[in-house]
Amino acid sequence: MLAAASLQSTLDEIAAEYVKHLGFRVEAVGEDSVTLPLPVTPGLVHGGGVLCGQAIVSAADTAMLLAMIARLGGFKPMTTVQLQTSFLRPVPKETASVAIVARVLRLGKSLSYGEVDFRVDGKLAAHATTTYALL
Amino acid sequence: MLAAASLQSTLDEIAAEYVKHLGFRVEAVGEDSVTLPLPVTPGLVHGGGVLCGQAIVSAADTAMLLAMIARLGGFKPMTTVQLQTSFLRPVPKETASVAIVARVLRLGKSLSYGEVDFRVDGKLAAHATTTYALL
Amino acid sequence: MLAAASLQSTLDEIAAEYVKHLGFRVEAVGEDSVTLPLPVTPGLVHGGGVLCGQAIVSAADTAMLLAMIARLGGFKPMTTVQLQTSFLRPVPKETASVAIVARVLRLGKSLSYGEVDFRVDGKLAAHATTTYALL
């Protein structure tokens, strides 16, 4: 199993600068899952006073990539095929952080499938499903 | 019909700082659509040398918000219900910009539906569909 | 909590004839979930010898409707806003039945969200997420 620090290094190495504005710190790594908090910093909040959807969808893609790397035991070239995100509850700017868990539902030879939960105080704030292709 | 400059001002006013890293400039506004280029700047490119998916999904959400504002004739409080994005072709870092067109497919009393095309040299690079709720 | 027999009666009453070809029998009802097997009958199998995707997507929509009725404690007029289904593994025609569990992830005043699992021998064969609107 990959150490959280090792997964964090991989993220820091490959992620676009744009993604680094999310301020992700890998918290825990499982065999096919990753747990990481998304801090609700002022730069991620829009005029309506809630965490912007753009940060949520970016975070979903990033969290899933990390879960895939965890499941594969290391980085391999891959690409997102499709990402579907549902927004269940707004996340107010006063929230310290959103607890994100990304899980690989199936790792196939070419296609892999995953799911990402976003929770605040245990309640689902957003939910994403995604398909990845190994290149 | 809203002027492009007016829509740009609305975006600058309400968007989270995170979104501003996309460097959007509204190019054209139709009755129910918006055209805007996404410049492929180095900060949006990941270690594999292509435009990161996180920028694409963020851009999809932003472009649709702009199309909704255009269709409504001005900003009204609304929220993304769901955003589904498919990635058809990678966008190499040498690309100057991606042409994005967001269109409102249906403006309903409570729910609205839209579609976003991402094109490079006329070819579809990504495609998103989305549901918005007016609050 | 609704009895399985009562939920089955509601389904028999409101479902289109088309849906009845799926041969659903409600097995168990929870507070916000429904468990029901989808029998892999010859009429649901396509030329390639596997359960057809059309039956899976139809079943996802139906199972979610049942979970919503269970959660609401009875039928109320509602409509599917959006249904996203991923197909993780083919279901061979020799399979007796697919175990379907539909869960309401959030029941909101106007919009509700759910998730549907399709399992064969405990393994995920398909996975759907959906948004419903109460009318």
Added chain:
Amino acid sequence: MLAAASLQSTLDEIAAEYVKHLGFRVEAVGEDSVTLPLPVTPGLVHGGGVLCGQAIVSAADTAMLLAMIARLGGFKPMTTVQLQTSFLRPVPKETASVAIVARVLRLGKSLSYGEVDFRVDGKLAAHATTTYALL
């Protein structure tokens, strides 16, 4: 370009019996698209008096399969990876038929992408996007 009659024969040969209850007749075939009406027969209407969503999602998957066969110039083994459908307007039971157009957006070596429009009197009633994998 495939003749409509030839595509219809392929459909009749490979489709599950379940799908035949939709009563599809291929109307026109383009290079990468298919046009076919979905007759709103009583068996497809649910208790609320509108075309059931289950028929729409089934039809989306079927129409896309036909567009893929048209694009490939003949049937090849393939599977649906993912199907996302949005329901924009209810289709009342008095409607004679829904005009469906399925288009291949990209035919890749392994993955292909498509889009399906459902229109009644020219207005969009439903809209689907989908990913297919060639086997």
